[in-house]
Amino acid sequence: MNKLRRQALKYLQLALWAGPLSAFDAMAGNSVKEARPIRLALIESLSGPFANTGEAVFRNLLWAAERVNARGGVRLPPAQGGARPLAIVRYDSKGQNEEALSALRSAIDDGVRVVMQGNSSATAAALLDAIEKHNERDPERRVLYLNYSAVDPALTNEKCSFWHFRFDAHADMRMAALMQVIRDDKAVHSAYLIGQDYSFGQAVLREARRQLAVQRPDIRIVGDELHPVGRVKDFAPYAAKIRQSGAQAVITGNWGNDLMLLVKAAREAGYEGRFYTFYGNALGAPAALGDAGVGKVLAVADWLPNVPVADSRAFYQAFRQRFPRNEDDYVHMRMQLMMEALAQSMERAGSTDTVAVARAMEQASVQLAGRSGWMRAADHQFQQPLVVGVMERKGSEGVAFDVEGSGYGFRVVREIAARDAEQPSLCHMRRP
Structure with missing residues (x-):
């Protein structure tokens, strides 16, 4: 049990901030603190009947971004801004496809080039179609789409797209x-x-x-x-x-x-x-x-808290220390692996350019807390236990x-x- 507690503390130290960017500052220094953040758009139901699912996703992605930032952020060449933190920008789809498309337009206009969404395959299909058309029409502002929960098989089969990567197992x-x-x-x-x-x-x-x-x-x-x-x-x-x-x-x-x-x-x-x-x-x-x-x-x-692996249990305990309220207990390993894959791909590409990051992500292979997965380049479907x-x-x-x-x-x-x-x-x- 002492070993388990030490492992939990390790994950907690990586993931927790005492305040905005405080642990990040301590580990990375003021130069990284002042670096321009890499903004990621979260398009989800943050109001309405499925608001609980959207907020649960936000907690997962926030924790994942905190972990990346606590170890120094995304390490890019000096010409690309050097080490830069991740920042999640919330856009409320209100559980409606039209609202999600409006949120996508707002995110693009705000300069965001990575979009994350997952709850509702119907919304995912609408976003995917819009992103395909946008990227064809406006190559200077291409968008990458990371999907953590929309599991309609068609999204990586008949409707597969170079711009779309799915990190959940499909239906x-x-x-x-x-x-x-x-x-x-x-x-x-x-x-x-x-x-x-x-x-x-x-x-x-x-x-x-x-x-x-x-x-x-x-x-x-x-x-x-x-x-x-x-x-x-x-x-x-x-x-x-x-x-x-x-x-x-x-x-x-x-x-x-x-x-x-x-x-x-x-x-x-x-x-x-x-x-x-x-x-x-x-x-x-x-x-x-x-x-x-x-x-x-x-x-x-893709993972359950009682998976019989010590690292996995410590990972879960660290999440519960970060979000101690019982109603906030909703942690998904795939969302953590998705953020790890994004950081890895940006670092491998040496850039935040959408095409370069997408090509690097086709080769992504990540692991965390005893779990691992890799991206299949043929269809951009993440493979995991x-x-x-x-x-x-x-x-x-x-x-x-x-x-x-x-x-x-x-x-x-x-x-x-x-x-x-x-x-x-x-x-x-x-x-x-």
Whole structure:
């Protein structure tokens, strides 16, 4: 335990600032403090029904930027400004595509050349199309797009772009990981598929049907429906149908409030089957389920706090010291690796030029706290290990950490190596 605490302190010292740029100043000196920052635009829902997801992303990216800055910032040649800190500029999309496009225009006009977004594949597709057209029309102000959560497979397949890099496993990769567990779950003979009615939710259900037919053709699909995104306030009718179907398992890609309200309604309806989820490990879902979710809610992720690696646990403890409120407990390794890849690529390019950084990022290979990943140049899909966890009470075997102070955490039941999570690509990329 003493070793774990020392490792946590190491990460904390790298990540924490006592005040704006204070630790950064101590380590890097006044010349770096005064350097012109490299501004990164975060375009997310910072108000409205999914504001909690946007704020959670901001905390992750802020912490990642702090870590880069605490070690001296992005080290560029003197002609490029020398060592420069990263600075995140927030733009509120309000959960609307038009607002996101307006935010993109504002960011470009503000001189930002790196855009980050992830929550909503529909928004991602709109931004990607706009960035493609902008970069073609205005090569002097080209923009790089880093995606940490929009997992519609098309974004790195049919719609792949030189300007877009995805750091999350896409929906087909996540579903394949879940299917490794469903394949061995002999208690499941029927499944209910439910998702959000847009490109991502549709892709999840489509892939669930396809992979069930291959991996578990004996499982009957007894429900298959989509619901509006972010507009359903009462999931009781859906929960009633799930219970009445007799399904032993629900498969869903729901996220944010749409997931929390769904699992809460299922608990209140008395549903006792399993939930196979993409995002059931955070943002209120464990607390909403309570004891009813123990042993029954599974989630696939790029990383979980209870991954049995000392460096990983220390990393999580450092994040909780940086953001101690239970409601702020939402840390994602992929967002940290994304920032590491960006800093690495800028340093390798020796420039912040969009094309040069993109070419360097095609070769990015990063590691942090016992986890690692690399960028596949063919389609700009990040390749990394995945894990599947099952919800258990804190303190039970394999569950040292709970989620959001709920008393429930996720025990890792399956680890999938990057080579096994990798999926073929349909990308035919045009390069400048």
